[in-house]
Amino acid sequence: MGKFKKSSGTSQEIPTAALPDIIFMLLFFFMVTTVMRETELLVEQHLPRATQLSKIERKSLVSYIYIGPPKNAATFGTEPKIQVNDVFITPKDVVQFVNTEKDKLSEVERDQITMSMKVDIEAKMGIVADVQQELREANARKVLYSSLQGMDNQ
Amino acid sequence: MASKKNRPSTEVNAGSMADIAFLLLIFFLVTTTMANDKGIAMLLPPKPDPNQPPPEVKENDRNIFKIQANSKDLLLVEDEPLTDVEELKPMIKEFILNFGRPSEDAMQVYNDLPAPMKSFVSAYGRKSTSSDGPDKAIVSFKADRGTSYELYITVLDEVNAAYNEVYGERIGKTAQEFLQLDQKDPEQKKLYDQARSGMPRAISIAEPTKIGG
Numbered sequence: 001m002g003k004f005k006k007s008s009g010t011s012q013e014i015p016t017a018a019l020p021d022i023i024f025m026l027l028f029f030f031m032v033t034t035v036m037r038e039t040e041l042l043v044e045q046h047l048p049r050a051t052q053l054s055k056i057e058r059k060s061l062v063s064y065i066y067i068g069p070p071k072n073a074a075t076f077g078t079e080p081k082i083q084v085n086d087v088f089i090t091p092k093d094v095v096q097f098v099n100t101e102k103d104k105l106s107e108v109e110r111d112q113i114t115m116s117m118k119v120d121i122e123a124k125m126g127i128v129a130d131v132q133q134e135l136r137e138a139n140a141r142k143v144l145y146s147s148l149q150g151m152d153n154q
Numbered sequence: 155m156a157s158k159k160n161r162p163s164t165e166v167n168a169g170s171m172a173d174i175a176f177l178l179l180i181f182f183l184v185t186t187t188m189a190n191d192k193g194i195a196m197l198l199p200p201k202p203d204p205n206q207p208p209p210e211v212k213e214n215d216r217n218i219f220k221i222q223a224n225s226k227d228l229l230l231v232e233d234e235p236l237t238d239v240e241e242l243k244p245m246i247k248e249f250i251l252n253f254g255r256p257s258e259d260a261m262q263v264y265n266d267l268p269a270p271m272k273s274f275v276s277a278y279g280r281k282s283t284s285s286d287g288p289d290k291a292i293v294s295f296k297a298d299r300g301t302s303y304e305l306y307i308t309v310l311d312e313v314n315a316a317y318n319e320v321y322g323e324r325i326g327k328t329a330q331e332f333l334q335l336d337q338k339d340p341e342q343k344k345l346y347d348q349a350r351s352g353m354p355r356a357i358s359i360a361e362p363t364k365i366g367g
Contacts (some may be wrong), residue, residue: 019253026179030182034182050193050194050308050310051329052329053192054313056191121303123300124299125299126299128306129299139203142198143195143197144194145307147194
């Protein structure tokens with residue numbers, strides 16, 4: 001009994017030894033569930049809303065094309081432009097871009113490349129059609145029109 | 155011996171560990187975005203062979219459901235103006251599920267339909283002026299270069315919704331449940347194939363016109 005009496009002298013501090021573990025857990029969660037922002041957007045991106053969305057199966061097969069009015073309107077004007085990686089390109093350069101992206105993939109996967117088109121709702125079909133024409137030329141036929149989940153009105 | 159009394163503890167001081175982890179956590183929070191890449195999937199037609207003339211269109215006019223959009227975002231559906239885009243879905247569903255002059259394959263599809271769909275077809279799907287059968291039906295969408303991308307996606311979404319709802323109904327699911335079928339799972343893949351058999355998702359996106367009118 002005497003042994004137990006001694007323990008009454010414990011300190012009143014809250015044990016914080018588990019705190020780093022909790023924070024690490026959070027850290028790993030965010031590291032796993034998030035992706036690095038690959039490019040800095042130079043164009044406005046207000047994606048359209050749609051209801052019939054499908055997910056991308058394999059992220060490594062996806063390349064992105066951004067289309068929209070430039071953010072820096074004073075320098076680049078207000079007409080929608082095409083952006084890949086960190087630069088603006090013309091529709092003619094799309095084939096070259098697709099080929100560089102295809103080179104990054106292994107040979108068996110090259111035909112499965114998916115182009116994710118992130119197009120601003122302000123853009124007109126003309127520029128989108130030009131890009132699609134070039135994508136057909138480059139034999140990158142799988143296209144995903146990136147959109148947000150909209151209201152389902154059934 | 156006196157120094158033994160105030161010897162510091164042998165444990166490594168881990169108090170700042172939390173701070174370091176916090177710093178990393180905040181770094182990742184700021185530099186990353188949630189993976190939210192979803193969209194409408196489409197397969198573009200292969201590029202035309204320059205040595206071969208474009209194939210002549212043999213399809214009957216009744217088998218093609220025509221949607222046209224001009225640069226003022228006005229729609230022309232089956233040569234009639236349409237103001238409400240949401241009316242498209244029921245129209246397309248009726249068009250796909252029309253058995254005007256069904257081939258043998260189309261009869262097979264009809265026989266496999268669940269009962270409520272059969273009665274729907276009996277009620278609306280016997281028009282000889284509409285598509286011959288689900289295997290023949292094509293939805294064609296032609297936009298102008300001046301059409302807004304927003305309208306293009308809205309129409310494409312409606313057309314896809316019509317198809318997905320028909321596919322879903324065939325296997326007793328909703329359109330969303332049909333979309334979420336995982337094709338890597340053999341059982342779900344079977345359902346998916348069953349829903350799509352004999353009913354190709356024939357959406358034709360024509361090259362935009364340059365009229366601008």
